Amino acid sequence: MKENVILQISGLHSAGADNESIEMIHSGRYFYRNGKHYIKYQESLEDGLITDNMIKISPNEVELVRKGPMSTNMIFTMGEKNLSYYETPFGSMMMGIDTSDLCITEAENELAVDISYALDMNCQHMSDCHVAIKISEQEYR
DSSP, rough: OEEEEEEEEEEEEETTEEEEEEEEEEEEEEETTTEEEEEEEEEETSSSSSEEEEEEEEEEEEEEEEEEEEEBEEEETTTTTEEEEEEETTTEEEEEEEEEEEEEEESSSEEEEEEEEEETTTTTEEEEEEEEEEEEOOOOO
């Protein structure tokens, strides 16, 4: 895959009868090193601040690192619960991610990741989540 990529991220968070969906498209940079795929991109927050993000994809694990006003390190490993902190301007919260399904599909010009997980905040179940990430080469016209 070439260095310039497009990320399409869609997600669904279900908490009881409430469902919240998100859909984002970002441009980013891709590289492959030591058996892992790396995608770096920036995300604009509602207040105009920027978060630097990196997704690391290895055969059995996906890691999302966010650095900025809202920082975290989310690790998705099939059948494991991973704990980390979610840092905000108002303080930090303990975040638990219990991955129930992880599917990574590689093609010549595309990479797809499909993750289902349960999200806990401060040891309280918040929602069941599903995230689909599609990374493809950026086409120039």
